[in-house]
Amino acid sequence: MSPHSPGTGNRTGSRRDFLRGAAALSAAIAGAPLVTACAPGTGAAEGFQGRIADHYPADYDRIIETSRAENGLTIYSNTSQENWAPLFAGFQERYPWADNLAVTALGSTEVFQRFYSEDAGHGSAADLLVANAPQEWARFAHRDAALAYDTPERPFFDDKLEGLPGVFALTVDPVVIGYNALLLEDVPPPRSLADIARLCESDPGRFRDNITTYALSNAYGFAINHTYVATAADPWATLDRLIPFVRAETSAGAMVDKLVSGEYAISYFQSGGVIALTAEQSKGLIDWSYIEDGTPLVPRSAAILRDAPNANTAKLFIDHALSYAGQVQLSEGGLTPHRGDLRDDDAPGHYDAIVEAVGADNAILVGYEELDDTDVDALTQRWEQARSA
Known part of the structure; x- marks a missing residue:
């Protein structure tokens, strides 16, 4: 990339x-x-x-x-x-x-x-x-x-x-922000999770359920979320604003396909290798960015x-x-x-x-960490709390 x-x-x-x-x-x-x-x-x-x-x-x-x-x-x-x-x-x-x-x-x-x-x-x-x-x-x-x-x-x-x-x-490999450039042609493209949250709050009707990321049931998605929450500066200050607008998917393929079709405008914690190849082939429809407030690798x-x-x-x-x-x-x-x-x-x-x-401060390396049920339940419950707010 x-x-x-x-x-x-x-x-x-x-x-x-x-x-x-x-x-x-x-x-x-x-x-x-x-x-x-x-x-x-x-x-x-x-x-x-x-x-x-x-x-x-x-x-x-x-x-x-x-x-x-x-x-x-x-x-x-x-x-x-x-x-x-x-x-x-x-x-x-x-x-x-x-x-x-x-x-x-x-x-x-x-x-x-x-x-x-x-x-x-x-x-x-x-x-x-x-x-x-x-x-x-x-x-x-x-x-x-x-x-x-x-x-x-x-x-x-x-x-x-x-x-x-x-x-x-x-x-x-980095996980990044992907977006449908056609759907965002009237707004600045997002470069951070905070940018996505601001977009959602600026037009809730437009962006509700129009943002996607990995479901926590996906092992890859869970590892990314867990490390981000444990490492990024004050992560819930942004995630609590963002997650209510999210509809999660269980695979990178579903996220990308629906981004291309226009069902979603933005994906975050998106597999960089997948979205970059899609962007290359999309003739400008799809674009992407590193996550300026913390890019997990x-x-x-x-x-x-x-x-x-x-x-x-x-x-x-x-x-x-x-x-x-x-x-x-x-x-x-x-x-x-x-x-x-x-x-x-x-x-x-x-x-x-x-x-x-x-x-270096925004590069978040996801390590080999085995989590117990308590860790899994805690993050899942906190995510659902934000989702239902």
Whole structure:
């Protein structure tokens, strides 16, 4: 995502900066070696055919060769195909025998429920789980279900990479404000939750039930709300004004579809990767902004399963996603890479650029926190209290 807030009249870094044309960048990245030789700090890598970067272990070619006999990769994920596409293309260009990438698209909670159900029976077919659901990852950690693996790319990341054993943050994505620009053409576009609250109060009949966000029953939405309330300065001063106008949805897809159709004028705590791709394709109908009074950033994490049928291919996938080339490809897909040596011209919407754009005090990192029923009930009741006011 572009490090500059988008919106009418503020195009210093346009959405096209981070979706900069698959033709140009994909062509450049597709031919990149295991760790691109031009990437800073990566050494003299020349691809997977026996010559890899200096920071990779001497026996890494064993993982590569063993993966050739495996049957591709099976991923359970809540990441959209559009977000995945550049990374998958780069991975398969690098490892052409891994041509069977089977992705089961599920909700953030369903990713884990599907695995638990299968694991309790005859075992899961999945090799990798990928989801942006920090609370679910905290629960997953208690099951000792992740394969113990330490990526050679670790030196290029800080401690956001692995907050739990065997769980790697591939990206750290912002949640943002999305809006239907046609429906808001007569008012200033919102840049904060306080802006949305002021709009609602200025014309209650127009905006009641015309604002949306995630329902707290969505694990992703709950984690965002819980962290925002615990971190932002005096959050209920704004939320108490805003929530009475909200009609919540259980998925990002429903929020975006209804924003496009005009059923909603504004969404907040909207998945940045989803809304940015929608805005790019909407020819000006949909726009978005970081949240100036607190932008939550959520890790999109992955784990190789302990009993993964294709464990070596899964290791290659994790290492590719965390390599310089892989992080650029994730940026091309509208997600937010957080590798420390990324250049702005390769991945203009990387994590550090977003923190700089919104300000460190307004960047709210959503951590892996397992909440008990008391925490869940308290926030749910407080939210409903605001809703019925």
